[in-house]
Amino acid sequence: MLNDSVLTIIDQSRAQGWVLEPDAKTILAAYGLPAPPHAWARNLDQALLEAATIGYPVAAKVVSPAVIHKSEVQGVTAGLKNDSELSEFYQRVSGLPEFQGVLVEGMAEGVELIVGAKIDHQFGPVILLGIGGTSVEIYQDVALRMAPLTEQDVTTMVGELKGSRLLNGYRGAAVIDHAALNTFLLRFSELVMDLAPEMESIDINPLFCSDHGCLAADARIMLSTGPVTIPK
Amino acid sequence: MDLTPLFLPKSMAVIGLSLSNDHHPANVIHSKNLLRYPLPCYGINPKGGTLNGEPIYTSIHELPQQVDLAVIAVRAEIVPQVLKDCISAGVKSSIIISGGFAEAGKIELQEELTSIAIAHDFPFIGPNCLGLYSPDVVDTFFLPAERMVQPRQGGVAVVSQSGGILVDLLVKFATEGVGISSAISIGNKALVREPQLLEFLAADERTRVIALYIEGFSQNEGRAFVRLARDCGKPVIVLKSGKTREGSRAVSSHTASLAGDYQVFSAVLRQHGIMEAANEHEMVSFCEALSCYPETRIEGRIGIVSSSGGHGALAVDACIGSGLKVPPLSDQLQTQLQLAISPSIQAIAALSNPIDLTGSAQESDFVEAVNQLAHSAEIDCILLLMLPYLPGIGSDLGARLSQVHRRTGKPLIAYVPHVDKYQMLIEGFELNRVPVASSIESAVKMTRALRRCRPC
Numbered sequence: 001m002l003n004d005s006v007l008t009i010i011d012q013s014r015a016q017g018w019v020l021e022p023d024a025k026t027i028l029a030a031y032g033l034p035a036p037p038h039a040w041a042r043n044l045d046q047a048l049l050e051a052a053t054i055g056y057p058v059a060a061k062v063v064s065p066a067v068i069h070k071s072e073v074q075g076v077t078a079g080l081k082n083d084s085e086l087s088e089f090y091q092r093v094s095g096l097p098e099f100q101g102v103l104v105e106g107m108a109e110g111v112e113l114i115v116g117a118k119i120d121h122q123f124g125p126v127i128l129l130g131i132g133g134t135s136v137e138i139y140q141d142v143a144l145r146m147a148p149l150t151e152q153d154v155t156t157m158v159g160e161l162k163g164s165r166l167l168n169g170y171r172g173a174a175v176i177d178h179a180a181l182n183t184f185l186l187r188f189s190e191l192v193m194d195l196a197p198e199m200e201s202i203d204i205n206p207l208f209c210s211d212h213g214c215l216a217a218d219a220r221i222m223l224s225t226g227p228v229t230i231p232k
Numbered sequence: 233m234d235l236t237p238l239f240l241p242k243s244m245a246v247i248g249l250s251l252s253n254d255h256h257p258a259n260v261i262h263s264k265n266l267l268r269y270p271l272p273c274y275g276i277n278p279k280g281g282t283l284n285g286e287p288i289y290t291s292i293h294e295l296p297q298q299v300d301l302a303v304i305a306v307r308a309e310i311v312p313q314v315l316k317d318c319i320s321a322g323v324k325s326s327i328i329i330s331g332g333f334a335e336a337g338k339i340e341l342q343e344e345l346t347s348i349a350i351a352h353d354f355p356f357i358g359p360n361c362l363g364l365y366s367p368d369v370v371d372t373f374f375l376p377a378e379r380m381v382q383p384r385q386g387g388v389a390v391v392s393q394s395g396g397i398l399v400d401l402l403v404k405f406a407t408e409g410v411g412i413s414s415a416i417s418i419g420n421k422a423l424v425r426e427p428q429l430l431e432f433l434a435a436d437e438r439t440r441v442i443a444l445y446i447e448g449f450s451q452n453e454g455r456a457f458v459r460l461a462r463d464c465g466k467p468v469i470v471l472k473s474g475k476t477r478e479g480s481r482a483v484s485s486h487t488a489s490l491a492g493d494y495q496v497f498s499a500v501l502r503q504h505g506i507m508e509a510a511n512e513h514e515m516v517s518f519c520e521a522l523s524c525y526p527e528t529r530i531e532g533r534i535g536i537v538s539s540s541g542g543h544g545a546l547a548v549d550a551c552i553g554s555g556l557k558v559p560p561l562s563d564q565l566q567t568q569l570q571l572a573i574s575p576s577i578q579a580i581a582a583l584s585n586p587i588d589l590t591g592s593a594q595e596s597d598f599v600e601a602v603n604q605l606a607h608s609a610e611i612d613c614i615l616l617l618m619l620p621y622l623p624g625i626g627s628d629l630g631a632r633l634s635q636v637h638r639r640t641g642k643p644l645i646a647y648v649p650h651v652d653k654y655q656m657l658i659e660g661f662e663l664n665r666v667p668v669a670s671s672i673e674s675a676v677k678m679t680r681a682l683r684r685c686r687p688c
Contacts, residue, residue: 116487120496122454128487142490144499146455153503201485222485 002194006030010198010223016065017223022103024219028204031191033184035216036208038105044090048083050104057081059105059217060089066098068220078107108217110210111166111176115185117147117192118201119224125196127189131163132206139163147196149189154182167209174211184214200224233355235424235432237324239414241301241370242271245323247314248306248330249275249288257329257374258305259283264377269370274299291317298322303363303372308332311359312344319352327372328358334420335360346422361419362395365402367412375399386411387440387523389433391426393418393447397471397512401445404512407650408670409662410520413438427456434464440526443469443509443519454500462504467522467684469507471515472497507684514677520667521678525643532556532683535611536586537601539593543617543647543672544586550676551615556683560584565608572600585611594624595632602633606640613679616646617672620654630660630668637666643682647675 006027013019019027022040029035037054040063041047051058062075070076075093080086090102114132119125123146130142143157158164158181169175184207192202200222208215244265250256258275265273266286275283280290289295292302292314302323304314308330318326333342342359349356357363363372367385371377373395383405390405392398395417402415413436416429426444433439442464449457461468475494501508507522509515534556538544548558561569566583573581574594581597582588587605589597598616605614616633618625630646637644646661648654650670661668669675 114486114490116485116491118485118488118491120454120491120493121451122449122493123458123496123500124452124455126491126496126500128491130490136486137489140490142495144491144496145503146458146500201488203485203487205486220485 001030001190003030006194010195013221014223017225018068019221019223020063020065020100021061021219022063024221025216027191027195027221028216028219031187033187033191033216034213035219036106036108038103040101040103042101044087047086047090047102047104051080051083051086054104054106057107058086059107060086061103061105062093062096063100063103064096064098065100067096105217108208108215110208110212110215111173112206113181113209113214114142114203114205115188115207115216116201116203116205117188117199119196119199125192127185127192129157129161129185131161131166136205147189147192149185151182151186154185157185158182176209177211177213180213181209195221198223233353233424233428235325235355235428237300238327238355238357238424239364239366239369239432239436241299241325243273243297243299244271244301244303244370245274245276245289245292245295245299246303246305247276247292247318248304249277249283251277251279251281251283251288256305258303260374260376261303261305261329261372264371268377270368271370272297292321292323293317295321298324300324301370302326303329305329305374308336308338308341308359312341312348315345315348315354315356319348319354325354326356327361327363328356329361329363329372329374330358331360333359333422342420342422349423355424356422357416357424358419359422362398362417364414364416366414369414373399373417381406384409384411386413387438387526388412388443388519389436389439389441390415390443390445390519391418391429391433392416392445393421394445395419397445401443401512401515404516405519408516408520409658409668410516410523413440425450425453427453427460430457430460430464430468434460434466439466441467441469441519441522443471443515445471445473445515447473454497458500458504458506461506467507467526469509469515469518469522470501471509471512505684507681513674517669517674517677518681518684520669521645521681522684524665524667525682528643528682529684530612530643530679530682532613532679533611534558534613534615534679535561535605535608536615536617537589537598537605538586538617539589539591539598539619539622540617541582541588543619544582544588546672547615547617547676548586550673551679554676554680556676556679558585559610561587561608561610565604565610569601569604572604573597591619591622592624593622595626595629598625598629599632599636602636602644603640606636606642606644612642613682614642614644615675615679616644617675618646618648618657620648620657625657627654627656628660630657630666631664632660634661634664634666638664645669645675645678647672
């Protein structure tokens, strides 16, 4: 729900135009949208401590208001196996502009989906579900709906993906937790309706879905540059 | 804002008549309504006098009565004053034909019109439009009557941002025998826009289907439109242009890049049970089918009746390609069919699905086959492919088969080649409200239209 900590994050992020990933995950958590265990480490010692708590292997990502696209500056890595690999990563990214630390995060598994939203000029807030990962823009296997989503919207969105077989136990994999995915989408819709006056777009890519549930492994919230009016 | 005087005017004035140019839009509109429509039509020019023996009035205040509709066809600069005059004279609505507003960069001049109208709760269409054509009611298109191809009166209301597309659609509707309730060109849509028109047409008793050609909505207008369309209780069909325009802003997220303007438009329409026509031909087919069957919602189990194996096979391919099913008929139903058809074709007819009655079929065989399918729960729509050049087929078969549909309520869609010599057969269907397509492909599109309107 839209609580004080969400409003504070939005206020503090307005100047840079987008919400840093650790803050975006705090917003997701306020709406009951789960992510893998993660912590924002401001120095190397803290990063090593957090990695020990989470348990190797971990993913690590640079936190910097100057870095929107982390992979373009090699600011993200997965599968770090020990302290020395994490130290090496930390030291390398600490030289990036406006460095504010590293997000250390547990590794998630499952089918990679993308869940997103944008403010459409003609229709206001719209929500996207697609087969995610790095090739998302090549296959463009997505379902779109005007927000807010109904339960019927959510089920038909999942069903209309060409890749929906991937979610239903394709080639011996376990069927994903559909109830968790549906709940995720409905709660995400609630978040989108609340943030609509402030946002331009949200990407959760990838969202890992498995038989254990759905975890948002990355989240980017772009804020709107000018005032917009959103009718209910 | 009441649009009734706009759509059903009982009297009208045309402002801006030329005393020297018979082709002036105002003169064309004045003449055709004066001579061919049942409402009094007054011409106005400040110089007064007479034109073709009719009096010309010098001002809207001089008319013998207050009129429901004023058509304004004067220079853009003086339109605001003319609009104010209309309001002060008690005119109920207006259609502003004149161009030279937002489309020519004169945004403030157009906004002036909107402000005047809002302040007086006064409805107007346009500017920069053709206005309204409603069979037997009124026609404000500045196209000479003899040049227009006019569809008959019927149940389709057409709203178009483009006048040219609208007139072209009317030609196609007329050719395909689709009747219209009203056709509205809204031009720059400075005041009355798609959502208000949708509300009016949803309540309009003459309108069974609402078709719109849309270039785009203003900010958040699409949101209001799709909700009205979903709740309006009538089929709504949209033809969209500008599908390929790229977003003008740099795209900084996957979602923004994957959810382009048109992708969103198309998906949101489907979400709200609005049919999107891919092109003008689909628009016409959808309108024809849904104006005959506005309430029908089939699952899509199609029974095909033909007298040619090739026609049946092409139709099956098109059905499957459209996500429709052509289920094999049960043994029991095939036995009933076998007993019902003429002995002369019993050994040669194919009675699964598609049914091929062969070139030796008689009229009664078509009636029996359609009748059996109409009474069977195995299929929910009948696609009838007529080869009217066969010797066994008479010209009143269309009317006979339409009766089967009317008795059973099962939707029937026919394909008959559209040439003059088969017109009586075609009208036998169409005048009994059974849609007739001019190609197998269109017939299947019509069938697909009946599966629409399931908001997803």
